[in-house]
Amino acid sequence: MSHVGVPRGTSRKRRSLALLTTGVLTLPVLAGCSSGDDAATRVAVTPQDIAPAARAQVAEGGTVNWAIDAMPATLNAFQADADSATTRITGALLPTLFPLDAKGSPQLNPDYLESAKVVDTEPQQVVLYRLNQQAVWSDGREIGAPDFVAQWRALSGKDSAFWTARNAGYDRIEKIERGADDLEVKVTFTKPYADWRSLFSPLYPKQVTGSPDAFNDGARTTLKATAGPFRLGKVDKETGSVTLARNPRWWGSPAKLDSLVFKAVEPQDRAAALTEGKVDVADIDAAAANRIVQAARDTGGNGAPPAHGPGSEVTPAQALRSWALAHGSDEEAAQEAQEARDEKAKAAKAYATEQSDLRAYAVRKSLEPAYTQLALNGESGPLADDRVRRAVARALDRQELADAVLRPLGLPAEPLGSHLALAGQPVYKDGSDALGSQDTKEAQALLADAGWTREGALKKTDGTKAGSEGEKQKGTEKAEKEKAEKEKAEKEKGEEKAGSATDDGKTNDAARREPSKDDGLYIVGDDNKPGEAEGAATHVIAPAPAAAVQSAALLRQVGRLGETGTSEDAPARITAQDRQPGGAAGAYAPAGTAAPAQAPDSARGPLGKDGKPLTLRFVLPSGPGSESLRSVGDKIAAMLDTIGIRTEITKVSDDSYFQDHVASGDYDMALYSWPATAYPATDDRPIFAKPVPATDGSLLVEQNYTRVGTDHIDQLFDEAVSELDEGAARDLMKQADARIWAAAGSIPLFQRPQLVAADRKLVNVGAFGFGVPHYQDIGFKKPQSAGAPANQKK
Numbered sequence: 001m002s003h004v005g006v007p008r009g010t011s012r013k014r015r016s017l018a019l020l021t022t023g024v025l026t027l028p029v030l031a032g033c034s035s036g037d038d039a040a041t042r043v044a045v046t047p048q049d050i051a052p053a054a055r056a057q058v059a060e061g062g063t064v065n066w067a068i069d070a071m072p073a074t075l076n077a078f079q080a081d082a083d084s085a086t087t088r089i090t091g092a093l094l095p096t097l098f099p100l101d102a103k104g105s106p107q108l109n110p111d112y113l114e115s116a117k118v119v120d121t122e123p124q125q126v127v128l129y130r131l132n133q134q135a136v137w138s139d140g141r142e143i144g145a146p147d148f149v150a151q152w153r154a155l156s157g158k159d160s161a162f163w164t165a166r167n168a169g170y171d172r173i174e175k176i177e178r179g180a181d182d183l184e185v186k187v188t189f190t191k192p193y194a195d196w197r198s199l200f201s202p203l204y205p206k207q208v209t210g211s212p213d214a215f216n217d218g219a220r221t222t223l224k225a226t227a228g229p230f231r232l233g234k235v236d237k238e239t240g241s242v243t244l245a246r247n248p249r250w251w252g253s254p255a256k257l258d259s260l261v262f263k264a265v266e267p268q269d270r271a272a273a274l275t276e277g278k279v280d281v282a283d284i285d286a287a288a289a290n291r292i293v294q295a296a297r298d299t300g301g302n303g304a305p306p307a308h309g310p311g312s313e314v315t316p317a318q319a320l321r322s323w324a325l326a327h328g329s330d331e332e333a334a335q336e337a338q339e340a341r342d343e344k345a346k347a348a349k350a351y352a353t354e355q356s357d358l359r360a361y362a363v364r365k366s367l368e369p370a371y372t373q374l375a376l377n378g379e380s381g382p383l384a385d386d387r388v389r390r391a392v393a394r395a396l397d398r399q400e401l402a403d404a405v406l407r408p409l410g411l412p413a414e415p416l417g418s419h420l421a422l423a424g425q426p427v428y429k430d431g432s433d434a435l436g437s438q439d440t441k442e443a444q445a446l447l448a449d450a451g452w453t454r455e456g457a458l459k460k461t462d463g464t465k466a467g468s469e470g471e472k473q474k475g476t477e478k479a480e481k482e483k484a485e486k487e488k489a490e491k492e493k494g495e496e497k498a499g500s501a502t503d504d505g506k507t508n509d510a511a512r513r514e515p516s517k518d519d520g521l522y523i524v525g526d527d528n529k530p531g532e533a534e535g536a537a538t539h540v541i542a543p544a545p546a547a548a549v550q551s552a553a554l555l556r557q558v559g560r561l562g563e564t565g566t567s568e569d570a571p572a573r574i575t576a577q578d579r580q581p582g583g584a585a586g587a588y589a590p591a592g593t594a595a596p597a598q599a600p601d602s603a604r605g606p607l608g609k610d611g612k613p614l615t616l617r618f619v620l621p622s623g624p625g626s627e628s629l630r631s632v633g634d635k636i637a638a639m640l641d642t643i644g645i646r647t648e649i650t651k652v653s654d655d656s657y658f659q660d661h662v663a664s665g666d667y668d669m670a671l672y673s674w675p676a677t678a679y680p681a682t683d684d685r686p687i688f689a690k691p692v693p694a695t696d697g698s699l700l701v702e703q704n705y706t707r708v709g710t711d712h713i714d715q716l717f718d719e720a721v722s723e724l725d726e727g728a729a730r731d732l733m734k735q736a737d738a739r740i741w742a743a744a745g746s747i748p749l750f751q752r753p754q755l756v757a758a759d760r761k762l763v764n765v766g767a768f769g770f771g772v773p774h775y776q777d778i779g780f781k782k783p784q785s786a787g788a789p790a791n792q793k794k
């Protein structure tokens with residue numbers, strides 16, 4: 001299922017998009033970051049939930065309709081616009097030499113390989129593949145060295161005519177040749193490559209990779225040959241479906257299903273597609289999962305409606321009043337009441353029917369091989385200071401965030417401790433100690449050391465905010481200062497202007513103006529609002545005293561409340577309202593009310609420097625599928641508020657969120673996800689590589705959208721990718737992760753939930769976690785009694 005906040009092209013084939021060269025300097029190794037006792041750092045893996053069944057228990061035949069986000073833009077997984085649909089479909093059609101197991105480790109695939117190993121390291125690394133002698137393409141040709149050679153030449157980066165998204169690993173190959181016989185493929189590297197198992201997966205036939213035209217255009221909508229348990233049938237853009245049929249030339253265990261149909265269904269339309277029987281398998285969100293669980297629990301016996309959905313909120317008293325109105329003497333009121341009752345009854349009946357249909361499905365859940373992080377843009381503004389970034393990180397209660405997302409789903413809620421691996425993978429080690437755990441006092445000390453204090457916020461401001469917007473205003477500071485001095489001189493000229501001051505001594509009315517119609521409500525300290533006249537004093541709409549006390553009391557509870565539903569959500573909503581026009585009801589006094597004074601040593605209040613408040617722009621997606629991400633964002637904003645950091649939450653469309661804001665650097669803070677990988681030395685390097693200046697003065701950031709990196713981190717990645725000793729390579733990756741934590745450019749929060757709706761009769765399919773589907777084993781479970789399997793029409 002598509003998730004907003006996941007960078008486009010996050011399949012393993014595209015993580016290293018637009019690889020660039022980064023300089024490396026020799027730096028001392030970070031002390032105390034070696035792996036030590038690996039047994040002490042091992043964490044249990046959340047198991048798959050796929051309704052496993054032996055092949056003997058799976059019926060022959062049938063069709064499964066599987067929801068994908070959209071029609072694949074291409075069937076070439078090595079092109080820049082390959083997506084999750086490309087990965088899903090090609091997984092059933094093409095060879096994967098080392099698929100991941102349930103623990104996220106690559107394992108040799110016996111359907112294609114008899115063996116694969118490093119046979120020489122000096123003077124060069126040599127890998128010898130021995131192919132399964134039965135392995136053939138769907139056109140009958142044996143899989144062999146010519147296919148390896150063609151793919152290497154297409155992806156090596158030496159021929160620019162091939163439009164490839166990456167060349168990592170392939171650029172280290174010197175030559176590929178036939179071994180002792182046609183079943184052996186010998187690959188020689190120019191320099192050591194630890195992640196050699198990542199290569200040639202998927203493996204395409206030479207008909208696809210042998211020429212630029214075939215590679216660039218020919219493989220976008222069709223494949224001339226395949227070599228999986230299924231073959232490509234029909235790609236129908238009108239119906240938004242891709243049909244795969246059982247491959248008669250497949251030499252392995254034959255596919256149980258006759259066909260697999262991948263259907264494009266938008267995430268928000270999944271529940272409707274399930275109730276209408278259009279799909280049998282679909283990634284779903286928490287709301288759809290709850291409906292399916294409720295449907296299984298609530299059978300609606302004795303004709304009673306479900307205890308949820310339309311009409312369930314009506315109390316007996318309200319129902320009685322509605323009946324009385326519908327049968328009253330006022331004909332007009334009775335008609336309106338009856339129409340409303342009929343409409344509610346119709347909606348309740350439709351909902352009950354949908355719930356009845358959803359009982360045919362089960363929710364299968366695990367943790368997705370991807371993690372959500374808080375990204376801190378270190379290119380400019382306050383977050384360019386590593387002390388401020390570390391303060392933000394130390395203010396976060398990552399356990400609370402993980403609990404909020406995962407516990408309601410019944411999944412393990414553990415904060416993630418690594419940028420480079422997920423819990424259970426061999427490389428995983430909790431490196432968060434390099435940054436430190438949640439500590440409000442330490443966060444405040446870091447901010448004070450960086451010059452952000454409450455006294456700094458109380459100084460007279462020049463109308464400029466700290467943060468991204470503040471950077472844009474620096475060029476006008478001198479002019480504003482001169483203007484202020486000129487106004488001061490004019491004020492001192494005559495008795496008439498001096499007398500215009502208010503009697504209570506609060507504010508000079510000469511600097512005031514009446515609020516214009518486009519003035520918005522904004523928090524104390526926010527300047528340059530719409531309609532503010534140039535040179536006019538800042539107008540604030542201050543909290544009324546009683547409301548201010550109440551708001552402060554509520555905000556102090558944030559971070560301490562447990563999972564108690566409504567009481568937990570209220571402070572987050574209030575915090576969000578504090579930051580936007582039209583905030584909490586009763587929290588603002590009329591325009592012109594002076595802000596209540598706050599002592600410099602107050603335990604709460606905004607931080608500032610030279611009168612400029614510390615404000616960070618938090619960009620979040622606004623679409624219907626992003627509620628969970630926005631909820632996490634609200635909690636983070638509340639946590640930062642407790643240490644005096646303001647956040648301005650900006651909600652943007654899902655379509656523009658990543659490309660126009662995250663990738664372009666138009667944010668201070670953002671939430672998005674990266675997928676897991678078994679090859680962090682290769683796949684994660686561009687995500688954490690130190691940005692380098694381009695000739696035009698801009699930064700080349702590869703995929704490091706936080707713009708935070710160091711030469712030492714780059715050095716550790718480069719050493720690890722060339723280290724053939726697996727234990728030593730893992731140690732280097734753990735050291736790199738500790739350095740990434742210390743740099744505080746991105747803060748891993750939690751592994752994402754994976755929720756899949758599947759027909760209850762289907763087996764060997766669902767939430768796969770780290771693992772990959774065994775497409776040939778998916779099917780309908782045989783009934784317990786004799787007879788044909790039910791519902792094999794699909």
